[in-house]
Amino acid sequence: MTIAARLMLLLVLFATGGNAAAVQRALLVGVSELVNQPQVLWLQAPRNDVMLMRQTLMKQGFAPADITMLADGVAGAALPEAQRINEALARLLEQSRAGDFVMLYFSGHGTRLRDSTKRYQEPDGLAENFLARDARGTDSSGGSLPGGLRDVDFDRWIRAFLGKNVFVWSVFDTCSAASMTRSAAQPVEDVGPADDEVRFRGVRAGQLAASGQPALAQPAAPPPPEPAGVPRARYVAFFASESHQVTPELRLPRKARNARNAQPQGLLTWAVAEALQQKPATWRDLFNGVLDLYPPVIEELESRFPARELPSPVAEGNLDLPIFSNAAAPLSTRPVWRAERAGGSLTLKVGLLDGLEPGQEVRIVATLADGLQRTAQGRLVQADLGSARLAVPAALGELAQATSWSVTPVAEPASAALRVRSDSALPGGISLDYPASIRAAADAQADVRWVDLGAAGGRLEVLSPALAAAAQAGAAPAGAVVRDAAEARVRLQALAQLKWMSRLAELAKEGRLDGFDAVLEVRDESRVLRSAEVRDTAGGTLVLRQGERAELIVRNGSGHSIDLVVVGIDAQGILRAVYPEDLGEANRFERGTREAPASKRFALPWLKPGRAARLLVLATPAQARSAPRLFGAGMAETATNAGANTAELRVRGQLTPERDRQVYGAILRWTNAATP
Template structure:
């Protein structure tokens, strides 16, 4: 903790049809998914891109794209326009540039491997690369490094400036371009062929493409070393958006990170490989929710936080971040036709973010108002694309009689039920012989952890966190690093690099085998309790960022570097901060109703600090009132850290909604009994933040429409 605050879809029906944007003449898309690479080794093959592109094609058609205007280049996908070769991709880009006109909308989506190659300094594009490297996307027919007198290149690679030229041609026609790149570019690679199949990275090292070390050394020696110092300094690798149409560009990872593909949704028995970035974007698109690109970026980052993804922070840029996504600004309703069989069901499930216990209103006709619902239902047996429904009494309505349901009835999603179990993977594969950590872990599984709901899994499954045991230590490993086997690396240098990255990206518990099993069990219980609280806080944030409740709290921030430079901070960026920097936080209630505001800080070691209110002060901001404070940045903890604001519309004569109790301090103990308090405060306690949640008090509540949250991300480096 240590931060010091100083005062101062399935078939989404009917009501999605009006989402056709009023201004766009034509909506076109080029969707590229490369899963198979015939020229590369087996361990470099992917599974997720073909799932990504099929799902996106279906969603775009639901959102108003005509099938004739969607070009899908993929392998292993029925109905694809062709294979994702270099020639086909360039032809698709050229066709878009030729067809586009003022007011058109163009979506570019690239899913597959990325890498780098030395930039050709004899070309204008090469001289512009500050790190001396071109980012490249790998089409299906990617070749090997081709050495030449002037340097060389990877055969058939799609180089960043080639995509950038095509994008500029489209934008110069007056079209709007949204580019989404779900692949890696510059990054170290800790995963190997023997690692878990649950997670793969969409990156291939230049060495694996045959780029000689001396060529990379020349590029490094010739570079202007800017990457890794600040994400703001890193240029967009693929797009410039210089034309009159404008554009927005989403990247799955920063230039020093890895973009994973995972079997998703996490924990679902029928999960499939998807790119994490594309999967999260498509959840938002499938919901039909109206949002700007900036809000979508914030949604993605909050979702990553809810999944405990601490090793990758996507990048968002462009000239039109405040434009509506897909140019669509009508308010949709997410609903599905009700199957009136013996077991009522709808054709939507986990891929549409429906969870066990999600609440639906049953309307007699798809255009009926929600308040005219004839009954209510909750979801159960949620599969990837289907859910069974159980009719329930709600809002004064009795349990619906199936015989009274008309043929045109639809189930309209009202609220997704919160899922607050912490999925913990136990991995003892690296702890050979009589593993000293095994017995304490088994004992903890039997006894449980007060105040935390744990679902225990075994490697190679992936979870929210993994307990990885070695003979001399125990580590808590986030999802992106689970299944990594450094011991399997053949070269000593690779093993050392792998171990270093595993240590830096994980939390090594302060325990040694000589301390005994009881000490480890207690240490693990305390640590997992903290992980559960921090993870569930982000899960609530990921739910509430979709809603517009909680009044109008405006949050603005500035970074004041230790050199005195002032830089703006925003929720869709993840800057790098260093010890000695300061962050100035300003809160403004722009609404007409009082707000109860809490500001929390989540550090890289799962600590939670309450920054506001501070020292017992009131946290109620009256209409138009403001408050500012500073945060001193230190490097007691390093890695991805988050600032979270919670705003609740105050009730007349009601108690203040103060969430300072969420701070993870060994001195402050959580209440063990439920008292009279605001319903939304109770909902946060129910999310696994108090011991009583394991004592039969019923299903957890979900915060209501009076509550909103915002999440800001940054990385602390030494």
């Protein structure tokens, strides 16, 4: 190689971060036959799902040699046994390099059982397992399922890929899916006529125990490495159902029931393949396209299985990133919401709680059946707590054949913005989730004044009475001097987020969510000393003493799943994610009943004796077959220090130049005066 050629190669490697040959790979697993179980528990579609997904990925540019298949009944594919699945994951991890893209796909039965070895405990105490071909019944202790792949093991594999800077897209077309990366299903029922039968994916662990034989000893697969503190910035997952639900397989597409191309498929798999044909730009676009395909199928299944709770797909991760890439920068900097058309109106299932306000300007996108899009501008004519409405723009009025509608706010709402008065530029790199933002303002309207002190840093002065209490919480004491731009950025972000959090609590304060409660407990090492419902602690009545700690207990006995967000601000003004704890985690909290509520306990180690803090709890009934709903209180930043790298963050709010329902909500204002 000549010197010039070597220099050119070095330049190419430098420009691409040393990864000039990023590769897209996939592992597709489909388990139709459980060979150690009665055939009544077998499925028909997973082998078809694997073939459909392979064809779909090749249309997206995946090379056939980079798609590994483990499926029974598929020519050339290895059998999907537990050991082989773990070995395939290990090989894929070894092959992967920084910048690569990996899809992990699983189609088949899932089940749930108790597993006391889990570090993360589900609200109902059950663990999700994917059943490999050689799955057997539980052992005598009930905590092990031979031939089952545990949710915690999937989570470790995903974190191992993320630790190598590999983007991971996971798809679980199984029952009990939404916790597969961290129920006892209903019994097998009448599946319908042979030419159009419907099977539901999911078996009870007890069914396996009754029909399985004692398992032979097998060498345990080596666990994947566990990189510490890896953020899920390059991660997206689609789940066929919530943790307590099962998902169907049936002949698809329904409009061609008797045609040759209609064959048994998993509903999620088919919907993903169909939605990809519309060439979505982001994972959110893809998931919304999947949701658009569910209603006619669900309506038909509801008439055939009226007692069955039908599945609600769940998505988590960085949904605004470009599809099939390893990019960290989102294509969309503002939320995209599905809309439903009725006559001349478009209705959104989001509203004031999500950062919308009457009169707000929005961008409307109509996606036609062939994937083409038409856009127009409009304004909201109505916004309630959980819904909003606008007129269909005249330019789009004739599009009766539009397959889907979506709405995006043109800008953050002015009412949520932190108004800052400054005679100099604010620190750069400010990163906020919609709808929080920061805008320049005159003295009379400003919430905060920023004074640049040059080499000495700067001074933040809280001017708004509404934020004066926040200053006592440590977010930015009145007149506080900050050392550098990084610290100023963190404090400004905390104040902007706190302003929105306070508005959320104000909007929801009169609401009630039947069967839901959030209790704060003060404990020592052995017992609960005192407790109170969070909405009753506004006066700071629960004081921490030395040697005590605070914990939050959330209970959902409402009878349905809920969308839950819990976030705090500690004494240093740092935002603290409580639930969801991770950027890549869904905020769908499991359903429970009054007799058997789903509950979870959260440690709050950043609540310290003698230090003030804030804690927001917000919950609403989850809407079936809807995209994630974080109410603008989700955490864009997972790091908890002023020097956090902002390269991975979504920039939801920017400084504006000077030229230019049933709901539970409570905010804990913890004054927490020092007590001996």
